[in-house]
């Protein structure tokens with residue numbers, strides 16, 4: 091089963107990735123391969139380059155050097171169309187909850203009836219039944235983030251990138267998002283998620299990428315990285331120490 095899920099989700103990798111601004115190296119990743127069976131969580135201090143890496147993997151930023159590959163092929167428009175991204179602040183249309191979902195479902199060419207039943211399914215998945223007609227802008231922070239995730243999932247992505255999706259949410263709202271992430275992962279969606287929440291990494295991750303200063307300082311099985319980190323930077327970060 092693990093092999094099957096891994097095969098479904100494919101392999102995302104980067105080689106010789108470099109981003110510099112004004113002569114300063116912001117990201118320098120010689121190689122990283124994300125091909126584990128479950129969620130990858132990316133951790134590290136502020137400014138470590140986590141969001142930049144996520145944006146490169148999603149093709150939002152084109153690095154001046156290096157390559158991003160999906161299943162060995164250079165990341166292309168087809169790959170990107172099968173990726174979804176959710177940001178820390180949900181970006182929603184000034185429309186109803188249902189219309190936000192309908193907007194993306196129309197791109198899949200579903201009939202009106204098909205879209206209606208898919209919207210119902212998605213609302214149930216996100217615990218937003220009864221909110222279909224409510225303005226998306228009037229949702230609570232947790233509800234809005236769930237809608238943002240549903241909108242990304244509506245396109246049946248192979249890979250879902252999440253950049254600190256729960257950093258502004260309370261524990262119960264966070265738990266709802268984590269369950270959505272776990273269910274998506276169990277359905278074979280590759281999850282790549284940035285977090286500062288070490289407990290969240292323990293709850294969700296199969297593998298953990300630790301970053302510092304634009305470098306991947308460690309990547310391995312979640313429990314090993316979190317319990318017995320090899321690098322000093324990881325040990326300091328996980329101990330809550332100052333990482334410079």
Ligand SMILES: Nc1ncnc2c1ncn2[C@@H]1O[C@H](COP(=O)(O)OP(=O)(O)OP(=O)(O)O)[C@@H](O)[C@H]1O
Nearest residue numbers: 111116134135136137138139140141142143284286
């Ligand atoms: N467009 C840009 N121009 C110049 N510098 C940038 C740009 N985007 C990011 N940076 C810098 O790159 C570094 C890494 O930023 P990034 O947002 O990836 O960090 P992060 O690990 O996600 O941090 P945080 O946990 O605070 O969100 C930071 O020093 C940031 O200021």
